[in-house]
Amino acid sequence: MTQNRKSTGTLCVWGGEPIEMAEQATQVPVVHSVSFGYTDVDTWLQVAKGEQPGHIYSRNTNPTVKAFEDKVRLLEGAEAATSAATGMGIISSTLFALLCPGDRVVSVKDTYGGTNKLFTEFLHRYNVDVTLCDTTDHEAIEAAVAGGCRLLYLESPTNPTVKVVDIARLAAAGKRAGAIVVVDNTFATPVNQNPLELGADLVLHSATKYLGGHADALGGVVCGKNEWIEAVYHYREINGATLDPMAAYLLLRGIKTLHLRIRQQNQSALAVARFLESHPAVEQVFYPGLDSHPGHDIAAGQMRGFGGMLSFMLKENSLDAVRRLLPRLRYAHAAANLGAVETIVGPPATTSHVECSPQERACMGIPESLVRYSTGIEETADLIADLEQALAVFT
Numbered sequence: 001m002t003q004n005r006k007s008t009g010t011l012c013v014w015g016g017e018p019i020e021m022a023e024q025a026t027q028v029p030v031v032h033s034v035s036f037g038y039t040d041v042d043t044w045l046q047v048a049k050g051e052q053p054g055h056i057y058s059r060n061t062n063p064t065v066k067a068f069e070d071k072v073r074l075l076e077g078a079e080a081a082t083s084a085a086t087g088m089g090i091i092s093s094t095l096f097a098l099l100c101p102g103d104r105v106v107s108v109k110d111t112y113g114g115t116n117k118l119f120t121e122f123l124h125r126y127n128v129d130v131t132l133c134d135t136t137d138h139e140a141i142e143a144a145v146a147g148g149c150r151l152l153y154l155e156s157p158t159n160p161t162v163k164v165v166d167i168a169r170l171a172a173a174g175k176r177a178g179a180i181v182v183v184d185n186t187f188a189t190p191v192n193q194n195p196l197e198l199g200a201d202l203v204l205h206s207a208t209k210y211l212g213g214h215a216d217a218l219g220g221v222v223c224g225k226n227e228w229i230e231a232v233y234h235y236r237e238i239n240g241a242t243l244d245p246m247a248a249y250l251l252l253r254g255i256k257t258l259h260l261r262i263r264q265q266n267q268s269a270l271a272v273a274r275f276l277e278s279h280p281a282v283e284q285v286f287y288p289g290l291d292s293h294p295g296h297d298i299a300a301g302q303m304r305g306f307g308g309m310l311s312f313m314l315k316e317n318s319l320d321a322v323r324r325l326l327p328r329l330r331y332a333h334a335a336a337n338l339g340a341v342e343t344i345v346g347p348p349a350t351t352s353h354v355e356c357s358p359q360e361r362a363c364m365g366i367p368e369s370l371v372r373y374s375t376g377i378e379e380t381a382d383l384i385a386d387l388e389q390a391l392a393v394f395t
């Protein structure tokens with residue numbers, strides 16, 4: 001499957017939509033049926049064996065869920081896709097499907113909190129060795145991969161300090177070592193970045209965030225070559241972390257405006273980042289679109305837009321400063337989520353790094369006064385004015 005980048009917006013709207021729908025419906029129906037009936041046992045057998053298209057039981061496959069998977073698959077330019085009930089459902093299914101005892105995983109320290117827990121708490125129980133490298137130390141990651149590795153797991157940009165890794169460079173290192181290269185593309189979205197084009201084998205998303213975009217449905221999806229997706233699908237149909245058809249419908253509807261939302265969020269986030277960088281109450285701004293960002297050149301090379309996620313550190317470096325700032329924001333939910341149409345703010349202490357102590361966060365380079373800012377689709381000027389009046393508490 002080749003994807004013409006110019007057609008991203010058209011794929012958001014039309015990609016994966018079944019051509020023929022019951023009763024001439026123009027919208028993908030929400031098929032709540034648990035099972036699918038066959039009057040002819042031979043047809044049933046053929047569908048069950050995968051020799052003929054169709055569905056048997058919705059823990060395995062479902063028409064609404066399939067339309068969602070197809071839409072994301074086309075947006076990522078992939079051969080195949082499979083989904084799960086949540087982002088963590090697809091991440092854990094991918095890791096447990098593809099890893100065996102004795103294997104080694106190489107990843108970075110700044111992965112999503114839940115992913116990091118899989119690496120530090122669970123995989124070693126199954127005798128899978130995990131090496132976590134400094135996220136921006138490309139030489140260290142390459143050296144770790146060259147030392148032997150079954151799976152290289154990357155994320156870019158990362159949470160919450162929006163670090164950027166060179167996907168093409170590290171995917172090449174993974175290839176040389178014979179590793180499967182997996183990239184979490186949640187922050188960038190397929191509108192801004194296509195890891196498969198950069199050499200990754202698998203790209204996955206927490207669809208809960210930008211793909212759905214409305215903070216009203218959980219979901220996860222992974223795309224890539226058939227052989228890997230088959231393995232992940234098989235594990236997921238057995239572990240049962242299946243995406244619900246109603247959630248699949250909400251995610252499908254959300255994706256229809258993905259390109260419009262991302263365009264707006266890219267533009268607003270850059271303007272907000274520049275405003276914050278010039279504000280006297282702000283110590284530092286983390287956004288890959290800023291020239292001051294250490295990963296700016298890499299991001300410019302592999303992303304078509306820098307995304308809607310940024311974070312900033314207040315001059316007054318305490319959680320108390322964050323406590324005073326957040327309630328003053330009129331146009332932002334203070335919540336543990338991101339990627340929605342509304343702006344969402346939160347400190348890592350209550351969101352991505354809730355399990356860590358202040359000392360641990362400090363060791364990870366996460367200051368207590370860091371505020372993660374997920375830019376919504378509000379008017380840019382209103383977001384900046386809102387931040388300006390809220391930050392006035394410090395002057």
Ligand SMILES: *Cc1c(COP(=O)(O)O)cnc(C)c1O
Pocket residue numbers: 086087088089112114155159184186187205206207208209218219220
């Ligand atoms: C939220 C998130 C996840 C986990 O997704 P859920 O849908 O909450 O399970 C994984 N990766 C990233 C980058 C995320 O932001």
